[in-house]
Amino acid sequence: MRAHTVPAPVFTALARARGGAPAVDLLRSGQLSKRMLMVRALRQAAHGHPDEGATVAVYRGLVELNRRDRAAWREVMLHPYLDEGLNRALIALDRGGPADLRWLEQLMVDPGRRAWQHVEAVCDGAALELRLADRGPFREAHGHELAEPLTPGQVREWTRALDAAWTVLARRHPWHAQTIAAGLTTVVPLLPHPDGTEVSSAARRAFGAVAASLPEDPVLLALTLVHEFLHVQLGALLDLLPLHGPPTEARYHAPWRPDPRPAGALLQGTYAHLGVTDFWRTELASGAGGERAGREYDTWREHTEAAARTLLASGELLPAGERFVTELREAVRRPARAEASHGSGGPHS
Incomplete structure (x- = not known):
């Protein structure tokens, strides 16, 4: 595993909110290394624990997946909530409690997250592809009330809203559009605040994901994606520097x-x-x-x-x-x- 450095031009671009795809690539590489270290730490923490056998089996499953299908392994390792799940498992092992890794076993079976709704928006040749994560563990890390699993009508509503927001970004905010297209993989639907106010969130251990309720104004949804994905980028930078x-x-x-x-x-x-x-x-x-x-x-x-x-x-x-x-x-x-x-x-x- 190589050491990571942040070149001066990338650092300056990130500080000015102009990181673009090169910065996202660097941050993603750092997240992959971080998660590899967490998996190793999980294996070590399980030594002598009652759950050691199950933990070792999951560890070996990841090793085998890496050998058999590198692309699928990368998709598992870069799942937005892998960091959160591994961290909770490490805390549980440290406290002597059970480390339930069934979610990780399932993730290795379905790294493509087929249960999530796929959304694609295209404007003037610029494409945004992401998934609507309306189910699955660890999404509560965003700290707001999660929406129920989306109905087909709600999926269409989200798709239209994201398409309109993407048009705003691609045509008027190309720097942010490039960055978001390079690094945002997941949007978690939230319920608005009880008073009707829209809410949004980035989670410190959810690289690639943002959460939001659905505003009526596409400009505000575009702004939400910019705002929250900057939180994501800074969190990943802090892991490196x-x-x-x-x-x-x-x-x-x-x-x-x-x-x-x-x-x-x-x-x-x-x-x-x-x-x-x-x-x-x-x-x-x-x-x-x-x-x-x-x-x-x-x-x-x-x-x-x-x-x-x-x-x-x-x-x-x-x-x-x-x-x-x-x-x-x-x-x-x-x-x-x-x-x-x-x-x-x-x-x-």
Whole structure:
């Protein structure tokens, strides 16, 4: 297993929410290595445990799958909820409890996740392929109430909504479209908040997945995909490169929340809201967003830059984190007129 490094150009691109497919490829490679290490740790943790036999059988099944069908093995290892499932099994073994790995046995039988609904959207030659994960374990890691398994009518509704959102991204936000197409594999349908408010989430141990309730506005669904997939990217980057020190008791103001946040959570929120700022800046520059885009852009630019200043003054960032947030802040400051000249031409304009 090779060591992973983050080349300076990829680091800068990620910090500016412009990672694209090269950054996703790097992050995915890191996730694969992480999960391989977790599988090895699971085998070691089971030594002398009552569940050792069953755990070893699953371990050997993965080894055999890798030998027999490398593509299927990769699909199992990059399943969005494998990390969460392995982590729970490791905790259970450490506490002396049972490690139920039947979900992993089933996953090896069906790595293609045939129970999930396949969705494909195409706009101007740009394609998005993903699955609607409306059943299966560990989706509760997203922290919101899950929707019931989708009816055929609801699948059609989600498909239409994702197709419309993809058109927004492909035509007006090509950088984010490229990144999402490269790395987003799964959307988990959620129920809205009881008051009707739409909700969305990324889970720290669910690389490739986001969860969301279904908004009526395709622009807001496009924004949700951008916002939540930035959380996913930062989580994967943190697995490769620490950006802040160990948690402390200090808490910091986040302009978008009533409760003070630890530095790590503030970094996550600031990075995701760079995406929100960037999204509305591009909507404003394109002329598509009207007055709403101007209001949202002004609000989120101010909030995100304030949070970046707080992070830089916190003393909790490591040198890499200081570089990351400095680049992030520069990206926040990019004027809308610059987005108008660069934003619609795609990654290579």
